[in-house]
């Protein structure tokens with residue numbers, strides 16, 4: 001973020017309307033246009049977006065939602081906010097995404113939705129997921145927290161941005177770790193106007209007449225609260241920042257793709273590690289670039305070696321089911337278990353990749369990784 005974002009925040013602060021007003025409405029229109037969606041609804045985070053999505057689909061106590069454990073913990077948490085049980089399907093090692101061949105066995109009579117993730121920005125196999133969901137009459141929600149600017153190949157051979165949406169609802173994050181940030185923030189996209197209307201009700205206390213409408217009315221209007229809602233609003237200050245950030249998206253994605261290709265070229269043929277696999281029908285935004293180490297005992301030493309060289313790394317995605325917040329009974333593993341998820345948590349290393357990274361510094365990272373994996 002820079003001077004333009006600061007000026008946008010100032011404009012919103014001095015406008016006389018600071019939350020869920022004209023800046024939010026404009027950000028929603030511009031975001032919808034940027035991803036090709038017919039409806040976009042801004043909320044306070046991706047976590048609240050996914051909670052709203054599941055509530056809007058009628059997920060509640062006694063239900064199950066098929067998802068992955070190998071994700072940021074919020075993916076599984078939102079299922080439990082609804083009083084439902086997450087059913088964890090294992091992932092594919094090449095993409096860290098849900099393994100579609102294991103989904104069908106995870107579905108039970110109480111399954112109400114599939115919540116799939118585009119992990120680290122890499123699109124999951126939506127076509128396969130949707131085909132299974134259609135056979136079982138289940139809605140699909142995309143956790144697209146990391147995937148703004150990622151693309152998939154359409155049936156007509158055109159590249160389409162994640163968020164169209166390709167399933168029923170897509171949920172985005174604007175946390176500072178993602179490509180675009182509003183400080184914190186989230187967005188829901190859908191092609192279904194009834195779902196969009198439901199999101200708008202749920203994000204503001206279930207209130208049926210928004211403040212903006214009451215403010216503009218020339219006759220006295222009173223609101224009512226037909227359903228239990230939440231306070232999941234985005235502020236106009238955040239939205240004003242988001243509008244500036246959105247104009248930077250294409251350039252950010254282009255730069256990240258160039259840097260990711262440089263990593264891939266540099267590490268080709270290095271047997272101690274594997275670079276991320278991009279399927280032919282997918283184009284990642286490279287929100288994170290996670291290499292996989294061949295030797296599972298090397299994750300910590302490699303990360304320490306890089307830290308000693310002044311290079312910050314992180315492990316890749318975590319596994320919700322390995323955390324204290326997930327005791328037995330709070331979740332269920334799909335048939336087939338979670339061996340790949342567990343192996344990935346212990347073998348992935350996220351390397352520095354951001355659009356301001358220059359080639360010389362990336363070459364230093366590459367040289368240090370080579371030394372670290374050989375040490």
Ligand SMILES: *Cc1c(COP(=O)(O)O)cnc(C)c1O
Nearest residue numbers: 045046047072074145173174175
């Ligand atoms: C960041 C992230 C979230 C949470 O997003 P917030 O906007 O911080 O709520 C959820 N899922 C995944 C996969 C993420 O990476």
